[in-house]
Amino acid sequence: MQIGFIGTGKMGLPMARHLAAAGHEVTGFDLAPAVLDAARQAGLKTADSMAEASRGKDVVFSSLPHDAAFEAVGGQVAELAAPGTLYIDTSTVSPQASARVAAALAQRGVRYLRVTVSGNNKMAEAAQLTALVSGPADAYEQAKPLLAALGPVQFYLGDAEQARLMKLVVNLMIGLTSGMLAEALTLGAKGGLKWQDMWSVITASAVAAPIVKAKSVQLVEHDYTPTFTVDQMLKDVGLILDAGADLRVPLSLTALLGQMLQGAAAQGMAGDDYAAVIKAARVGAGLRGLE
Template sequence: MKLHFIGVGKMGLPMARHLAAAGHSVTVSDPSPERCQLARAQGLAESTSPAASLAAAEVVLSSLPNDEALLAVAAQVAAHAHVGVIHVDTSTVSLQASAEAAQALAAKGVLYLRCTVSGNNKMAEAAQLTVMASGPRAAYDSVLPLLKVLGPNQFYLGEAEQARLMKLVVNLMIAQTSAMLAEALTLGRKGGLDWQDMWQVLGASAVASPIVKAKSAQLSQRDFTPTFTVEQMIKDLALILGAGVDSHVPLPQTALTFQLMQAALAQGDGQDDYAAIIRTVERSAGLPAD
């Protein structure tokens, strides 16, 4: 199948590479020359003419950073792709921007699938992403073999923006897990518990969720190398809070976590892992953060 992949960042690049390894003809494009160079180094073909690649593609995929990028790419796809092409977008964006993109694409006969993914860049590298999809069911059935290349779990959720909302629901819980850990670990550390002992007990306890277990090896060593940064989580929390406003759903705990992330950003941790809010709470308790 002829595929064109737009956006080869930390998530998009491994996804594109897996699709190429599965035997598909994949071209890629990205506004960053550095990302395009890295894609070429990993064996992917950079498009010399994105417009021509869009015109030739049977499926267009994208992994984009924000609403503005999605709307710009949707306009490009609408302008150059042929009628009946499927646009699979994996980005985390607002429901409003996604609906606007859907309208622009439908006007040109492009089938639009919102295929959000749950998992970090390491899970993308390992082809262990969970895909949450919404859009035309026939289009989903058509690209399901592609989605299965990205990870073991795929869920079809409806015809419209359900996948966008589901991604926000998942990320709300991820963010809140980091806030829970920040308070619990700070309480234990301030009371004299050993940092690594706490992680061993948490990993063997009833609260040892997959996300806690996934974080334990790194955070038990106080390693805040990012899989998803504080700045990225702030962006997602803003989307989550906006969705709450739109649906008249109070999200007081999420609002507090958003403020903790802002504090982490102000304290210089914006490019560290979002779990760096642990250090934010530690500082507030008078503990050294490192």
Template sequence: MENPVCSPPESAADHAGIQEMDILLVGAGKMGLPIARNIQRRGHRLSVLDSSAERRDLARAQGLKIAPTLESGLASAKVLITSLPHDAAFESMASEIVACMKPEQIYVDTSTVSLAASQRVSRAFQEAQIPWLRVAVSGNPQMVEQKQSTTIASGPLEVYQRVLPLLRLLGEAQFHVGPRDEARVMKLAINLMVSGLSALLAEALALGQKAGLDWATMCEVIAASAAGAPVVRAKVAQIKHYDFAPTFTVGQMRKDVGLILDAGMDLRVPLPQTGAVAQLLLQASALGFDSEDYASVIKAVQQSAGLPLHG
């Protein structure tokens, strides 16, 4: 892997010459929509393509232009960005992109997909001479909306430098970590830690609750302690009120943990703790929490410990 390239602090000059850029974004989902809004706010001409009528209506209601087809959207676009939910959607869209895209256009994929799917698509793009970046966006939709996410890119460095002003619209930190699929691995490694921390938080809260500690007090102490990493602090601020409104659902985290375990199998890296987290997420899903925040593993542990499902 190449040495990571971290971008310097943003300045007014960073956006010079890009205000007239035409961009097509495919996938107006939970992450794609705030990405699109942030880019359009900077004055770029952006259009959105999505197979869901509901998501198209939502994008249109938020002032975004809808592209009728991929071909028409690419007719004037300099950059294509995709934010797709899984391997099948990613690979299906990639086959259409290969047929429509021109070598002078740039493709940026922000989807969380498997290494195997990314490698298959990479071979097709290489044959078509289409430059592309894999860009992992670390953070939830609210963090993207507030320009607090971190972007981790891999692919040709020259292409990365050309789209860096766009990536700066999503957050304060940007990294280039290699020429191929390194960003995919880095995103999985980060999500491995996030999912593991949620499982540890669930066990810690259940242990304290069983011993009679006050729920809100536990959350405050954990946030202020040595264990209060940023993701833990953000989560306990929500869980303090026993609020499981989703920033990222149990189902979405199950999908990502599955990708992590697949990568571990492919790379021959044992991941026993992540395997246990996968089972805990499955338990939460079986209990009916699949559409709630992934922190609902807390409720799964509470139930296993014979505790009431409240804070």
């Protein structure tokens, strides 16, 4: 297939490379010259414009940072892609923005799949992303072989914005896990428990969910190198709270998580991994050392 891929950053580039490795002709595009150059150096064919990445393609993918970028790109895909083209967006954006783009694409006869992906950049590199899919069922059937190149598991959730909401549900739980760990570990540390001992017990206990075990490898060493930053999680928390307001669902714990993330950002941790809420909680409790 002829595939255009718009947004070749830390998530988009590995996905585009996997599609190319599966035998498709993939053309990447990104507004950031350095990002596009990195795609070129990684062996990906690149375009100089949105038009070049969209016109004449069987499928156009996108991986974008926020609603504004997504709506801008989705609108251009509607204008540039031929009727019958399949547009697959993998971004974490609001259901409302997605619905607006869906309307614009439908007017132009461009088919649209919402394919939110669960997993970080390391999982993208390893082709271990989980795809949460919604949109026309026939489009999903066409896209299955493409999605299989990104990871082994796909869930088809419905014909509209279900994938957008499901991604927010998952990220709500991931974010709150970091808040839970922040308070629990700070309580233990302030009471004299050793950091390594707490992690040994937690990862062997009933609360040792896969995300806890995965994070423990870095966090036991107080390593907050980002896979997903504080600022990125703050963006997602904003989307989650907006969805709650739209659906009239009170999200008290999520609102508290937002304040914890704001506190971490205010302490200079905005670019750290979102689990830096743990570090911020320790500082707030007067724990300055690492034990």
